[in-house]
Each structure stands twice: as C-alpha cells, then as structure tokens.
Amino acid sequence: xxxxxxxxxxxxxxxxxxxxxxxxxxxxxxxxxxxxxxxxxxxxxxxxxxxxxxxxxxxxxxxxxxxxxxxxxxxxxxxxxxxxxxxxxxxxxxxxxxxxxxxxxxxxxxxxxxxxxxxxxxxxxxxxxxxxxxxxxxxxxxxxxxxxxxxxxxx
Amino acid sequence: xxxxxxxxxxxxxxxxxxxxxxxxxxxxxxxxxxxxxxxxxxxxxxxxxxxxxxxxxxxxxxxxxxxxxxxxxxxxxxxxxxxxxxxxxxxxxxxxxxxxxxxxxxxxxxxxxxxxxxxxxxxxxxxxxxxxxxxxxxxxxxxxxxxxxxxxxxxxxxxxxxxxxxxxxxxxxxxxxxxxxxxxxxxxx
Numbered sequence: 643x644x645x646x647x648x649x650x651x652x653x654x655x656x657x658x659x660x661x662x663x664x665x666x667x668x669x670x671x672x673x674x675x676x677x678x679x680x681x682x683x684x685x686x687x688x689x690x691x692x693x694x695x696x697x698x699x700x701x702x703x704x705x706x707x708x709x710x711x712x713x714x715x716x717x718x719x720x721x722x723x724x725x726x727x728x729x730x731x732x733x734x735x736x737x738x739x740x741x742x743x744x745x746x747x748x749x750x751x752x753x754x755x756x757x758x759x760x761x762x763x764x765x766x767x768x769x770x771x772x773x774x775x776x777x778x779x780x781x782x783x784x785x786x787x788x789x790x791x792x793x794x795x796x797x
Numbered sequence: 798x799x800x801x802x803x804x805x806x807x808x809x810x811x812x813x814x815x816x817x818x819x820x821x822x823x824x825x826x827x828x829x830x831x832x833x834x835x836x837x838x839x840x841x842x843x844x845x846x847x848x849x850x851x852x853x854x855x856x857x858x859x860x861x862x863x864x865x866x867x868x869x870x871x872x873x874x875x876x877x878x879x880x881x882x883x884x885x886x887x888x889x890x891x892x893x894x895x896x897x898x899x900x901x902x903x904x905x906x907x908x909x910x911x912x913x914x915x916x917x918x919x920x921x922x923x924x925x926x927x928x929x930x931x932x933x934x935x936x937x938x939x940x941x942x943x944x945x946x947x948x949x950x951x952x953x954x955x956x957x958x959x960x961x962x963x964x965x966x967x968x969x970x971x972x973x974x975x976x977x978x979x980x981x982x983x984x985x986x
Contacts, residue, residue, distance in 0.1 A: 660945070660970045661952060688974065691981045694927035695946050700831040703844055707826045710848045711819050717852050718813055 647674065651681040655688055731785065738778040746775060803863040810858030822851055825871060828948060832872060835931075835943050836879055846882075850875040869954045872944070876958055930980035938973030945970055 654671045657663050663671070675682045742749075750771055757767030799807070809817035829850065833843035853874050861870050931939050944955045952970075956963045 656971050656974050659974065660967065684978070687982045688978045691927070691930070691974075691978045692946050694981065695931070695942065695977070698831075698927055698947070700827075700834050702826060702830055703840065706830065706844060706847065707822050710822050710826075710851050713848050714818055714822070714851050714855050715815055717855055718815060718818075721813070721856070 648678070648681055651675065651678065652684055655681070655685045659688065659692065732782070735778050735782045742775050742778060749774065799863045803867075806867060807861060807863045810854070810861050813855055813858060818851070818855060821854070821867070825868060828868065829871060829875060832943065832948065833875055833879070835947075836876065836940060838932075846875055846878055849878050853878065865954060865957055868948070869950065869957050872948070872950075872958045873960070926981055926984045927977075929984055930977055933980050934973060934976055938969055938976055941966060941969040942973045942977060 651671060651674045654663055654667055658668070658671070675685055753767045753771040753774075756762070757764060806817070826847075830843060830847050833846045833850075834840055837843050837846065850871065854871065857874070861867070931942070934942070940959070941955060944950045944958060945952075950958070952963060952966055955961075956966045959966065
C-alpha cells in the first residue's frame with residue numbers, strides 16, 4: 643500500500659471524529675482499516691485518546707453551587723437597589739421633555755426675538771431652537787448608548 | 798425559531814428570576830467548573846471564575862437572545878472573563894495561565910464512586926495519561942478539544958464560544974487531535 647492511502651486514511655480517521663464524512667468515504671475507510679494494521683492502530687489510539695479525554699471528571703468544591711447562588715442573590719439585591727436611580731433619571735427626562743413641549747411656542751418666540759435683535763440668520767436660531775428642544779432626548783439617548791457600550795465591553 | 802423552553806429561559810434571564818438562576822447554577826455546575834479548571838489549570842481560580850461567571854449571567858442576562866444554546870453563551874462569558882483577567886495580568890504567554898500555582902490545590906480528576914478498584918485503577922492511569930498529554934498541548938488545541946469532546950459542542954458553537962472563525966476551529970481540532978493521539982501513544986509506550 644502506498645503512503646497516499648495511509649495519509650488519506652489518517653485524514654479520514656480524524657475527520658470522522660471532528661465532523662461528518664461521506665458514506666462512500668466511511669466504507670472505504672472501514673475496508674482500509676481491515677486490511678492495514680498501522681492505520682487500524684492509529685484509529686484505535688485516536689479512539690482511546692478521546693475515550694480518556696471524555697472520561698476525565700473533576701470533583702466539585704463542596705458547596706460551590708450554594709455559595710454561588712448566595713453571591714448571585716446578593717448581587718441581584720444590589721442591582722435592585724440601584725434600579726430606582728435609573729427610574730428617577732427617566733422621570734426627569736420625561737418631565738423635562740414635557741415642559742419643553744409645553745413651553746415650545748414661547749421659546750420659539752424667544753429665539754426669534756433674539757435672532758432679530760442680534761442679527762443671527764434665521765436657520766441658525768431655528769437650529770438653536772431644535773437643539774434646545776431635543777436636549778432631553780439627546781441626553782437620554784446618550785445615557786442609553788453609554789450603558790449599552792459598557793455592557794458590550796463586559797460580555 | 799425558539800422553542801418554548803428557550804423562550805422561557807430568555808424571559809427569566811431578562812427579569813433576573815432568582816429561582817431560574819439557582820436552577821441553572823445547579824444544572825451547569827459540573828460542566829462549567831470542569832471547563833474552567835481545564836482552562837485555568839487551577840481549582841481555586843476556577844472557583845472564582847465560576848462565581849464571577851454567574852454574577853455576569855445575572856447582570857447581562859437580558860442580552861441572551863436564545864440564538865445559541867444557553868451553554869454556548871455561558872461558556873463564552875466564562876472564557877471572556879478568563880481572557881480579561883489574563884490580559885490584566887499580562888503574562889509572557891497564554892500557556893502561563895495553565896501552569897498551576899505552587900500554593901494551590903493541584904487539579905486532580907474525581908473517580909466515579911460505583912466503579913470497582915480495578916476499573917478505578919485503569920481509569921486513573923488513563924486519566925493520568927490524558928492529563929499529562931493535555932498539559933503538553935498548547936492551550937489553543939487543548940481548549941478546542943475540551944469543548945468538542947468533553948462538552949460535546951458543535952463546531953459552530955465552539956466558534957461562538959471562542960469568537961473564532963469556523964475554519965480555525967476545525968484546523969485546531971485536527972491538529973490538536975493528532976497531537977493528543979501522538980502524545981498519549983508515546984506516554985503509553
């Protein structure tokens with residue numbers, strides 16, 4: 643038998659365990675292993691190595707699960723304590739936005755008056771008004787983005 | 798399409814359901830701890846990472862979307878924690894992570910309680926061989942072998958856990974398997 647056949651057999655022995663091999667290849671491999679003692683030895687030692695690897699178990703430290711459960715619950719309590727802070731932040735944003743909507747006509751006139759008296763072009767003071775009105779939303783979006791970025795980095 | 802169990806899991810993690818977390822800790826304790834022991838080579842360190850992983854699961858549970866099996870996500874979290882710790886420590890190489898500290902309890906495999914003394918002796922000898930052989934393997938091969946043949950993860954799942962392309966996972970598996978087989982054959986000879 644030539645070296646190419648042995649190399650093919652060795653490749654298929656590994657491939658069979660790592661991923662799938664085609665039925666025709668499996669049949670060829672079975673036949674080859676029946677006829678070739680060195681390749682059969684490779685197949686046997688591969689299987690033995692994997693059986694040993696699968697058989698290794700590790701003793702769990704005593705009370706690991708209960709200690710972990712306790713720690714997780716303590717952390718959950720901490721997180722719950724911090725949750726009202728976020729609620730307040732959102733409430734402030736909502737109130738601020740509400741006030742912004744309610745006072746928009748007066749603020750618009752204010753910007754208009756300021757623009758006329760200082761000679762600022764209309765698009766500029768209009769942009770200023772939009773920015774003022776959007777500030778709470780921008781602030782809230784910034785907070786959310788910061789939180790999301792932090793979470794992504796921590797995973 | 799998510800099955801009902803996965804949907805329930807996603808919802809439970811989102812609302813940080815303490816009972817669900819308790820159950821998950823119980824359910825995955827053996828697999829996660831074994832993975833961490835192999836990854837860090839040290840039981841005390843593995844225990845720290847074990848706890849840290851579950852705290853992270855609590856904190857980031859809302860990010861689990863059920864796209865992959867829960868254990869894939871769980872192992873990815875624990876692996877990232879180990880890598881972050883490793884980066885902060887900045888050792889000479891990743892393999893240094895696997896060297897047990899002198900002051901720590903060495904990693905010893907457990908025996909199945911119901912096995913006969915002879916079976917235990919054979920099993921212990923075999924486990925010693927595989928431990929020695931695994932220790933000689935570079936960490937990149939060792940980890941992929943553990944995930945595939947101990948944790949029985951699919952190739953794509955391993956790629957997710959390791960944040961590595963599928964082709965890299967496959968090539969590491971082939972190389973690792975070959976190295977392990979040779980190393981164990983030599984150890985037995």
